[in-house]
Amino acid sequence: MLTRKYTPKRTVCKVTFSIPSDWAESSVNLVGDFNEWDTSADELELKNGQWEITKRLKPENDYRFKYLVDGTEWKNDDAADSYASNDFGTEDSVVEIGK
Numbered sequence: 001m002l003t004r005k006y007t008p009k010r011t012v013c014k015v016t017f018s019i020p021s022d023w024a025e026s027s028v029n030l031v032g033d034f035n036e037w038d039t040s041a042d043e044l045e046l047k048n049g050q051w052e053i054t055k056r057l058k059p060e061n062d063y064r065f066k067y068l069v070d071g072t073e074w075k076n077d078d079a080a081d082s083y084a085s086n087d088f089g090t091e092d093s094v095v096e097i098g099k
Contacts, residue, residue, distance in 0.1 A: 018052035032065025064092040
């Protein structure tokens with residue numbers, strides 16, 4: 001699931017990425033355009049029965065991303081705004097940040 005909260009001047013959008021706790025046994029990393037697809041940069045925390053992380057993203061951009069689950073399995077977000085084909089023959093999730 002994706003939730004968005006803009007700063008008062010709308011210069012930053014705080015996006016919370018979350019997935020159900022049963023998707024992973026031990027770890028989930030958020031990997032995408034915003035961290036140069038670094039598989040260790042953004043580890044989600046287990047909170048309130050789900051894995052989640054909040055990222056500060058620039059408005060007026062679209063960002064591709066995926067979840068790396070337990071270090072081995074790539075998953076898309078069921079609540080992504082859209083999906084885009086990638087060079088690996090699969091799709092990436094896309095989050096669209098408006099004005």
